[in-house]
Amino acid sequence: MAMVVASSNIIHFLPASSDPPYELLRTHPSLALLSKCKSINHFKQIHSQFIKFGLHNTQFALSKLVEFCAVSPYGSLSYALSIFNSIHNPNHVIYNMMIRGYSLSSSPNLAINCYSGMLFIGLEPNSYTFPFLLKSCTKLSTANAGKQVHGQVFKFGLENDVYVHTSLINMYAQHGNLDDARMVFDKSNFRDAVSFTALITGYISRGYVDNARELFDTIPVRDVVSWNAMISGYAQIGQFDKALSLFQEMKKAKVTPDVSTLLSVLSSCAHTGGIETGNWVRSWIEEHGHASNLRLGNAMIDMYAKCGDLSMARNLFDGIQEKDLVSWNVMIGGYTHASNFRDALEIFRLMQINNVAPNDVTFLNVIPACAHLGTLDLGKWIHACIDKHYHDFPNETLWTSLINMYAKCGNIEAAKQVFSGMETKSLASWNVMISGLAMHGDASRAIELFSQMTKEGFRPDEITYVGVLSACCHGGLVNLGREFFISMMKDYNISPQLQHYGCMIDLLGKAGLFDEAMALIEQMEMEPDGAIWGSILGACRIHKNLELGEYAFKNLREVEPDNPGAYVLLSNIYAGFGKWDDVARIRTFLNDKGMKKVPGSTSIEVDSIVHEFLVSDRTHPRSDEIYRMLDEVDRLLEMAGHVPDTSEVYYDVDEEWKEDVLCQHSEKLAIAFGLISTKPGTTLRIVKNLRVCGNCHSATKMISKIFNREIIARDRNRFHHFKDGYCSCRDYW
DNA sequence: CTAGGGTTAG
Numbered sequence: 001m002a003m004v005v006a007s008s009n010i011i012h013f014l015p016a017s018s019d020p021p022y023e024l025l026r027t028h029p030s031l032a033l034l035s036k037c038k039s040i041n042h043f044k045q046i047h048s049q050f051i052k053f054g055l056h057n058t059q060f061a062l063s064k065l066v067e068f069c070a071v072s073p074y075g076s077l078s079y080a081l082s083i084f085n086s087i088h089n090p091n092h093v094i095y096n097m098m099i100r101g102y103s104l105s106s107s108p109n110l111a112i113n114c115y116s117g118m119l120f121i122g123l124e125p126n127s128y129t130f131p132f133l134l135k136s137c138t139k140l141s142t143a144n145a146g147k148q149v150h151g152q153v154f155k156f157g158l159e160n161d162v163y164v165h166t167s168l169i170n171m172y173a174q175h176g177n178l179d180d181a182r183m184v185f186d187k188s189n190f191r192d193a194v195s196f197t198a199l200i201t202g203y204i205s206r207g208y209v210d211n212a213r214e215l216f217d218t219i220p221v222r223d224v225v226s227w228n229a230m231i232s233g234y235a236q237i238g239q240f241d242k243a244l245s246l247f248q249e250m251k252k253a254k255v256t257p258d259v260s261t262l263l264s265v266l267s268s269c270a271h272t273g274g275i276e277t278g279n280w281v282r283s284w285i286e287e288h289g290h291a292s293n294l295r296l297g298n299a300m301i302d303m304y305a306k307c308g309d310l311s312m313a314r315n316l317f318d319g320i321q322e323k324d325l326v327s328w329n330v331m332i333g334g335y336t337h338a339s340n341f342r343d344a345l346e347i348f349r350l351m352q353i354n355n356v357a358p359n360d361v362t363f364l365n366v367i368p369a370c371a372h373l374g375t376l377d378l379g380k381w382i383h384a385c386i387d388k389h390y391h392d393f394p395n396e397t398l399w400t401s402l403i404n405m406y407a408k409c410g411n412i413e414a415a416k417q418v419f420s421g422m423e424t425k426s427l428a429s430w431n432v433m434i435s436g437l438a439m440h441g442d443a444s445r446a447i448e449l450f451s452q453m454t455k456e457g458f459r460p461d462e463i464t465y466v467g468v469l470s471a472c473c474h475g476g477l478v479n480l481g482r483e484f485f486i487s488m489m490k491d492y493n494i495s496p497q498l499q500h501y502g503c504m505i506d507l508l509g510k511a512g513l514f515d516e517a518m519a520l521i522e523q524m525e526m527e528p529d530g531a532i533w534g535s536i537l538g539a540c541r542i543h544k545n546l547e548l549g550e551y552a553f554k555n556l557r558e559v560e561p562d563n564p565g566a567y568v569l570l571s572n573i574y575a576g577f578g579k580w581d582d583v584a585r586i587r588t589f590l591n592d593k594g595m596k597k598v599p600g601s602t603s604i605e606v607d608s609i610v611h612e613f614l615v616s617d618r619t620h621p622r623s624d625e626i627y628r629m630l631d632e633v634d635r636l637l638e639m640a641g642h643v644p645d646t647s648e649v650y651y652d653v654d655e656e657w658k659e660d661v662l663c664q665h666s667e668k669l670a671i672a673f674g675l676i677s678t679k680p681g682t683t684l685r686i687v688k689n690l691r692v693c694g695n696c697h698s699a700t701k702m703i704s705k706i707f708n709r710e711i712i713a714r715d716r717n718r719f720h721h722f723k724d725g726y727c728s729c730r731d732y733w
Numbered sequence: 734c735t736a737g738g739g740t741t742a743g
Contacts, residue, residue, distance in 0.1 A: 129736095166736095228740085
């Protein structure tokens, strides 16, 4: 092997013994230049300085030149090699620096060649050689080379050097060979915090946190990295409480935290809602001059957002001058996490204005916001953006999120397109597609898709069955619903959860099968929740069942004492029986308790802007036009013979409820605005926060015919497609 | 003259 090759431009061959005294070399001014060198061109100038002063004839200076080229990020390994090749008899240091260079490069295997070359010319490796060589072995995917190098360590009697054995432990640990890592550790006669920590991180990365902790407790003197390894280990596996209590111990031990510590601690605070510790960390960061650290800033934003203090998060976010992608993502994610979807989209808009390119994390936080708000235009724009820039990164979660968004924004066709375009479908994608179809009342397609997914070998999970059962529920398919419910338990061993019972009880109740519904409630192994009693109560309203209605109300009030919806539904039942005294009694009770019903609101997206309306809302800038349109709508409805159904309306009871009679429900305002602000024939998509009332439902059916508009309405539970005077729910909801 | 252990969003 010819490791020593003369290079054409460097022709000096000198024996090592010609080095002048180290002191003269070490203090030479040209050496100081290297520490400031930031480019290879600058290095070449320094190199010629070395030649000019005759420094390049010394092993010392040559080792410095090779070190820079091989190790510095501004160096170049090929340049290091050309210098190395010009050296007649490189010493240990020069060889070590070449090996180190390879260990840092993308071809760590070449370190081994270099090591062979060193042996070939008769140089013995020393205690510095192996840490570098072992780092290369660590980077290799196979364990073979590492084993052999371990043999070399014995051969040269270096197994008791603490640096060498730490490198061995680390190498084995990184390869997942914890037994050998432990063996080296146990056999070594000297251990410090570094060698302990190497083994501890190995245990943690394989999930053996308890073994790691056992070891951690026996470290004689722990340094900050040991603490960090253990604290972040707990955080990684989700044991955030343990991470935080260990941090308290670290404070007691008077070990100063560094940036890594603080990042782990902030993340733990974020996950546990531990805002007190979070506040402490924040003041510590400010006192110790870390306030301008971007990563800490981002972690603090995340912590405050996840702990629910969005305004503090926003203050910190606004205070960061040089925001990076993560800053934007944590702020958007914070708002989405807190269900503050409008602000999430607002930050996203600011991000566009600031020309910051989004990534998949951004989209995963923005798309659900679009889904909740029903902003189809923005959702489409994001979809186009993903198609354009991120098609190379197939991200099933991203497509699944898009399917869900299209379904929730009322464009089920686009949802189907994204779904069928997915090359590899995940269980989650089948699930969102099925529940999307269910939401749109397309029970037959949902069920068809379910059988297709099982044919393709996917095993349905509990979420799949929530979708399937809710499809049956929205389609009124009682028999099929029963069959699926049984098959879920029998064929897939999924025990029904609250949501499954909820679907079944809703389905049975709406069909008037009260005995069966109540029997199912008896059968449940958990306490029925408010949704279940609510659906019984709602079914009692439809089927005018006063006795069961009162019973369901009693139970609902026990589970959700502060839910005014229970009183409203019961009042509806009384109204259906003409029991106005009871209606009034409930009203008085609600007023005395100061309970307000959740204000209904409806939003509509026009030209990518979301307009939100409340009952009798007059705050919109085009309010006058909207109310003129509303008058026109009411006039045409009356002409077409639309008679408001007064059975659900609270006559003579309350100012707020009177407005129902005036037909100024928020959905009608949104529709009126849609009619005046879009071209004739444009589909109107509205999103309502509550369930659509009977009056608005029948009015909207007629509006769709009179104005020749398709109106797609999302309420709390499902979609209604109004067209030509009909609704896709077939008045069953 | 050279060295070993650890890192943000979902």
